[in-house]
Amino acid sequence: MLKITNLLKTIQNPNDLRELHRVQLPQVVNELRSFIVESVSKTGGHLSSNLGTVELAVALHYVFDTPNDRVVWDVGHQSYPHKILTGRRDQMSALRQYQGMSGFPKRSESPYDAFGTAHSSTSISAAVGMAEASLLQGEKRVAIAVIGDSAMTGGMAFEAMNHAGINRKLPLIVILNDNDMSISPAVGALNRYLARLISSPIYEVTKNSVGNMLSVFPPLREFAKRLEGHAKGMVVPATIFEEYGFNYIGPIDGHDLDSLIPTFRNIYKLALEGDGPQFIHVVTKKGKGYDFAEADPILYHGPGKFNPVTGITPSKPSSLKTFTQVFGDWLCDMARADQRLVGITPAMREGSGLVRFAQEFPERYFDVGIAEQHAVTFAAGLACEKVKPVLAIYSTFLQRGYDQVIHDVALQDLPVLFAIDRAGLVGADGATHAGNYDIAYLRCIPNMIVMTPSDENECRMMLSTGFYANHPCAVRYPRGSGGGALMSEGLDTLTIGKGLVRRNSTQTEKRIAILAFGTLLRPSLVVGEKLDLTVVDMRFVKPLDEELLSELLKTYDRFVTIEDGTVQGGAGSACLEYFVKQGKLPHVLQLGLPDEFIDQGEVPILMRDCGLDADGIEKSIRNTYLLN
Numbered sequence: 001m002l003k004i005t006n007l008l009k010t011i012q013n014p015n016d017l018r019e020l021h022r023v024q025l026p027q028v029v030n031e032l033r034s035f036i037v038e039s040v041s042k043t044g045g046h047l048s049s050n051l052g053t054v055e056l057a058v059a060l061h062y063v064f065d066t067p068n069d070r071v072v073w074d075v076g077h078q079s080y081p082h083k084i085l086t087g088r089r090d091q092m093s094a095l096r097q098y099q100g101m102s103g104f105p106k107r108s109e110s111p112y113d114a115f116g117t118a119h120s121s122t123s124i125s126a127a128v129g130m131a132e133a134s135l136l137q138g139e140k141r142v143a144i145a146v147i148g149d150s151a152m153t154g155g156m157a158f159e160a161m162n163h164a165g166i167n168r169k170l171p172l173i174v175i176l177n178d179n180d181m182s183i184s185p186a187v188g189a190l191n192r193y194l195a196r197l198i199s200s201p202i203y204e205v206t207k208n209s210v211g212n213m214l215s216v217f218p219p220l221r222e223f224a225k226r227l228e229g230h231a232k233g234m235v236v237p238a239t240i241f242e243e244y245g246f247n248y249i250g251p252i253d254g255h256d257l258d259s260l261i262p263t264f265r266n267i268y269k270l271a272l273e274g275d276g277p278q279f280i281h282v283v284t285k286k287g288k289g290y291d292f293a294e295a296d297p298i299l300y301h302g303p304g305k306f307n308p309v310t311g312i313t314p315s316k317p318s319s320l321k322t323f324t325q326v327f328g329d330w331l332c333d334m335a336r337a338d339q340r341l342v343g344i345t346p347a348m349r350e351g352s353g354l355v356r357f358a359q360e361f362p363e364r365y366f367d368v369g370i371a372e373q374h375a376v377t378f379a380a381g382l383a384c385e386k387v388k389p390v391l392a393i394y395s396t397f398l399q400r401g402y403d404q405v406i407h408d409v410a411l412q413d414l415p416v417l418f419a420i421d422r423a424g425l426v427g428a429d430g431a432t433h434a435g436n437y438d439i440a441y442l443r444c445i446p447n448m449i450v451m452t453p454s455d456e457n458e459c460r461m462m463l464s465t466g467f468y469a470n471h472p473c474a475v476r477y478p479r480g481s482g483g484g485a486l487m488s489e490g491l492d493t494l495t496i497g498k499g500l501v502r503r504n505s506t507q508t509e510k511r512i513a514i515l516a517f518g519t520l521l522r523p524s525l526v527v528g529e530k531l532d533l534t535v536v537d538m539r540f541v542k543p544l545d546e547e548l549l550s551e552l553l554k555t556y557d558r559f560v561t562i563e564d565g566t567v568q569g570g571a572g573s574a575c576l577e578y579f580v581k582q583g584k585l586p587h588v589l590q591l592g593l594p595d596e597f598i599d600q601g602e603v604p605i606l607m608r609d610c611g612l613d614a615d616g617i618e619k620s621i622r623n624t625y626l627l628n
């Protein structure tokens, strides 16, 4: 066979891959891996997880009839090899960039992206839906969920397993991609259980022999059945997955095509022929094949640009603290001051700024796995017992725990402090991760106190305020840094429900007041200076500073509300509701994020597009109030 030097370039879609001889696949794997390192080093992106799924993606598209067979990638942060094999190699240069390619599977992007993902643990539910649909429609295809060991800890995954077990003929395949890692080390009983399965002697045997056996024997159903029996007899009596009604195969080496391809072929047949849900437990290594990432998969989970030869070099410490760092520092200081404090994260230790807290206060640190709903109710339980829980959570992921916020925390008026990071637009992760909705979804809940810090120091004071308030409180702050405010080191609090007038207009009539919520205070002040407007740092979305609004209503009939959350039902709406309640309706220009999903890009560019930079704010005010 003639050796083609760049095989990857010849693959425009999985049909091209399927045309290749089996012996050519290791070359595809190697080229894919090098390409991913090279490409992600130029754009930034989720590196370690993708290096772990190269063989999986190759084997899946080689064996299954995609896109007729549906593949759902859980979280989807590990789908780059799949994207590259499905016609998007060239678009990798614009990965996660403004107007470029999403970092996650997206139905509008490719027919091979069977389901849009990014929030974890949805894949099995979606695949169950697809599998049931194929039965209802009499179509012959399988639905495959590829789910990581940590995504598997999310409650939804087990809700879906429970449901899938009802239909004994469901053409469903679940592939558990077990790399013993979440973003940080995987936690919990399921992790321990999976480790036990892997450490059983049979894994060593199957690792070395199953691939060979399967490639020698024809891929007969009987053989797969024997393999199943073999696994049942020798791995463990019956795995938890079998109890859920799945046929369990594994653990198998997820970097060994000789194991993956024959196993997939056998399982494909079983699933198509009505043998019901199949569960394949695949063991992979996060960061596989790139030494730096293998050695430190956490650092390489979602790096920015880096030099692929030297790896990530430590950046010089910035004089600007991110809000995440402000929170992390505050948490340690407050933990020292108050023994009752505990810190909780649903699997986001690094991103939420809890690394130091975890080291300094290990007994008071709880990583609960990817389990936002549980995290909220767990906090509620702690709060019942006079422990003081601080739940660090991304705005977008708190959406998962919404009923728990209402039913378990707010309804019982329990003092849980929600430190909500990644509020507003987040940048490269795009619409799935944007924190546009928290103001709207929290301000309608009774008993909640909702705070929007305009800078780092205010953030610190609000955290203390929330910690000492005897009610559910949320402090929501964006990704990245504020403007570099002078930080206090104490644990000072603010008066709840009080805003602060930051600038008074010198005009005597037709005055305009900007009511700013959060970090958009900064551009508001710039505009306020330029147009001679009054500018208020509202600080609290709930309770609103009604006294201040009432005072302003006496002399102002034109307002501008501004926030980095959705306008619909947001902080501006809260002001409008108050004005209506007063029976006075001044003109209110509501600025904020529009009623649409905003794709990835650099935050300043996206904010410009939304008219939320200083120029855009100025333009809107001039146009609305006909200023020259």
Ligand SMILES: Cc1ncc(C[n+]2csc(CCOP(=O)(O)OP(=O)(O)O)c2C)c(N)n1
Binding pocket: 049, 052, 075, 077, 078, 118, 119, 120, 121, 147, 148, 149, 150, 151, 152, 179, 181, 182, 183, 286, 346, 347, 348, 370, 372, 397, 400
């Ligand atoms: C609901 C939800 N919570 C948190 C996250 C953040 N998150 C993204 S990837 C990840 C770890 C996933 O681990 P695993 O599923 O094992 O995949 P791996 O990264 O190991 O390949 C987490 C916590 C998310 N995407 N969705």
Ligand SMILES: CC(=O)[C@@H](O)[C@H](O)COP(=O)(O)O
Binding pocket: 046, 075, 077, 118, 183, 302, 351, 422, 426, 429, 479
């Ligand atoms: C895939 C996922 O959900 C996380 O890896 C996320 O991309 C992290 O975002 P930050 O980089 O903002 O922490």
Ligand SMILES: [Mg+2]
Binding pocket: 148, 149, 150, 177, 178, 179, 180, 181, 182
């Ligand atoms: Mg994992």
